[in-house]
Amino acid sequence: MQGVSNRVSPLFLLLLAVAVGGGVLAAVGTPELIDGGSTVLFTTGVVLLVLGGWAVSLCLHEFGHAVVAYRGGDHSVRDKGYLTLDIRRYTDIGLSFVLPVFFLLLGGIPLPGGAVWIDQAALRTRGTRSLVSFAGPATNLVIGAVCTLAVAFVPMPVGLALGLSALALIQVLAFVLNILPIPGLDGFGIIEPYLSLPARRFAARIRPWAPIALFVLIIGVPGVSVAFFDLGQLIFGAVGGNAQYAAYGYQELFFWRR
Secondary structure, eight states, X not given: OTTOOOOOOHXXXXXXXXXXXXXXXXHHTHHHHHHTSOOHHHHHHHHHHHHHHHHHHHHHHHHHHHHHHHHTTOTHHHHTTGGGXXXXXXXXXXXXXXXXXXXXXXXSOOOOOOOOOOOGXXXXXXXXXXXXXXXXXXXHHHHHHHHXXXXXXXXXXXXXXXXXXXXXXXXXXXXXXXXXOOTTSHHHHHHXXXXXXXXXXXXXXXXXXXXHHHHHHHHHOHHHHHHHHHHHXXXXXXXXXOHHHHHHHHHHHTGGGO
């Protein structure tokens, strides 16, 4: 793509290295897992793989928004550094990284990360604005599908397969959460260009609070939480995910609960 910087942020590469290193540890720890011995190496690997992979996907999610916006006419995203995959460029490090990882560890909820600021006026059509919003959750779904396909078709140690399955499920849950048509989430951004002006104004008023209310419902109301995870599991199975592997990987991610 002409004019787009090819420089990838060293911080993104560091996060990628953490995920890869976690995958190596999970693979190396497989014999102890199978033999019923110490699983410290395996558990450490799963934690690093999942958390590192989740951080990498946060960068790719926002990059997805930015690259579609760039192609759609908003070239300001390049000047803002959104195309470098630098997680610090997406709002701030707290919203982009610390808070999503905290919520993931707190309740297994893949909270969306920081946002990219798009010049909506520079985008050529309403369809382009919808695609910009869709690109983020679509990225999560693609990552989840790639992980499940790797587990299904690439020979690998079972420890690595468990970690990748947990990461894949988290990506699918992130897709489900982000695609909901609620102001403040990408799902609403997909339909917003086609809504009336009064509807958009009302959405703007509740935008700061609607996602918070949703997260409180998911975390605090068992029925909502069950429905959310059931829908995620349904889509996870549809893309080829192994539910048993993902459950075991999730168990290792929350090792302190055992």
